[in-house]
Amino acid sequence: xxxxxxxxxxxxxxxxxxxxxxxxxxxxxxxxxxxxxxxxxxxxxxxxxxxxxxxxxxxxxxxxxxxxxxxxxxxxxxxxxxxxxxxxxx
Numbered sequence: 001x002x003x004x005x006x007x008x009x010x011x012x013x014x015x016x017x018x019x020x021x022x023x024x025x026x027x028x029x030x031x032x033x034x035x036x037x038x039x040x041x042x043x044x045x046x047x048x049x050x051x052x053x054x055x056x057x058x059x060x061x062x063x064x065x066x067x068x069x070x071x072x073x074x075x076x077x078x079x080x081x082x083x084x085x086x087x088x089x090x
Contacts, residue, residue: 013021070079078087 012018070077074086074088076089078089079085080087
């Protein structure tokens with residue numbers, strides 16, 4: 001009676017294959033980091049846009065209110081922004 005051993009031989013990648021695999025894994029991690037940073041910048045840009053749009057709305061409302069106040073006080077007129085000179089419209 002003979003004893004059969006089913007011992008598998010371990011196999012390994014070549015140095016070159018292992019180096020390529022490590023490079024791919026390293027580059028994949030770098031890419032994941034880069035994509036994360038891009039997404040962060042994108043979110044920050046969206047937030048900045050929302051803030052700017054809100055400020056634009058505020059400025060528009062202030063301009064409308066000032067125009068209404070000026071027209072009520074002086075009638076329809078033109079104003080020289082640098083000097084404040086009012087020219088009434090005929």
